[in-house]
Amino acid sequence: MNILICGHQSFTARNFVKKLESAGHIIWCFSRGEIKQKNNIITGPVTEINKNPYLKEVKVDVVVNFILLDKQSIEDNLRYIDALCRWCESANVKRLINMSSISALPNEAELITESTPIDAHPELKGVYGAVKVAIDKRLISWASEHQTVKLVIIRSGFITAADKKKSLTGIAKMFPGGFAVLMGNNSSTLPIVDRDELQLGLQNAIETEEPLDVYLMVDKGMNTKRSYLKTIAPNAKIIPLPKCMVILATNILKTIGVLDERKHQMVTGLFKIQKFDNSKTYNRIHNR
Numbered sequence: 001m002n003i004l005i006c007g008h009q010s011f012t013a014r015n016f017v018k019k020l021e022s023a024g025h026i027i028w029c030f031s032r033g034e035i036k037q038k039n040n041i042i043t044g045p046v047t048e049i050n051k052n053p054y055l056k057e058v059k060v061d062v063v064v065n066f067i068l069l070d071k072q073s074i075e076d077n078l079r080y081i082d083a084l085c086r087w088c089e090s091a092n093v094k095r096l097i098n099m100s101s102i103s104a105l106p107n108e109a110e111l112i113t114e115s116t117p118i119d120a121h122p123e124l125k126g127v128y129g130a131v132k133v134a135i136d137k138r139l140i141s142w143a144s145e146h147q148t149v150k151l152v153i154i155r156s157g158f159i160t161a162a163d164k165k166k167s168l169t170g171i172a173k174m175f176p177g178g179f180a181v182l183m184g185n186n187s188s189t190l191p192i193v194d195r196d197e198l199q200l201g202l203q204n205a206i207e208t209e210e211p212l213d214v215y216l217m218v219d220k221g222m223n224t225k226r227s228y229l230k231t232i233a234p235n236a237k238i239i240p241l242p243k244c245m246v247i248l249a250t251n252i253l254k255t256i257g258v259l260d261e262r263k264h265q266m267v268t269g270l271f272k273i274q275k276f277d278n279s280k281t282y283n284r285i286h287n288r
Helices: 016-022 046-051 074-090 127-145 195-207 225-232 243-255 261-271 279-285
Strands: 002-006 026-031 036-038 041-043 062-065 095-101 150-156 158-160 172-175 179-182 192-194 214-217 237-239
Touching: 002 016, 016 026, 016 195, 046 074, 062 074, 062 195, 074 095, 074 127, 095 127, 095 195, 127 150, 150 195, 158 195, 179 225, 192 195, 195 214, 195 279, 214 279, 225 237, 243 261
Parallel strands: 002 026, 002 062, 026 041, 062 095, 095 150, 150 214, 158 192, 179 237
Antiparallel strands: 036 041, 172 179
């Protein structure tokens, strides 16, 4: 199978090209940079991928997109997605697989499955979540109009790997003396997924004749911010935020106009508790 990997240098895609080549696939790679080609690696402006001269003769069956324009606007990201879709149309691509995130799903959803719809109020999300919602919506709308292309969405949790430095951003704050303040309480959910497992899902989405519409990639079981923190700092003295007090203070600040609804939702989202049922994804990947 001929496959184009967009964003092959990303952390999530690390070692993935080698795995696909070992499985017998022919791989092309695209990433941002000056317009040029070296072997099967093509670079150029991502928002003009459809105009890249080196991609005009490339024929692939499947496109896997890892590219996210970090620290750029929703509009910039959508310009890239629109250009990618136009290239897929011109190249007669049969399948487009896009890396998304559970951040695109509603904070208030208590049970997350492959069928959980994306958040209807992205304006209340953080920047990352809002971008993911916008991209998913644009791709779903495009795929409904171009039914010759199968859209597959990979919705992953927080991605971990042995070669990745473990980050506490959004999870906890470390202080002198071994104290760690959780960004939430002891029950706050942090769904994670190992990169190798995630790439198994991606490979299934590429190779299977009838892939799922959505692959929900989270590890089995209940993962929390506290349990993840203990893997990084096992001896830390963990101080959870007092949910009742924080929510009360947040409600007061919203009432008097100090916090808008978006910031209010972001604070309350620190305490979200969600369950995940990805048995459909897990069974498909592991042939059960």
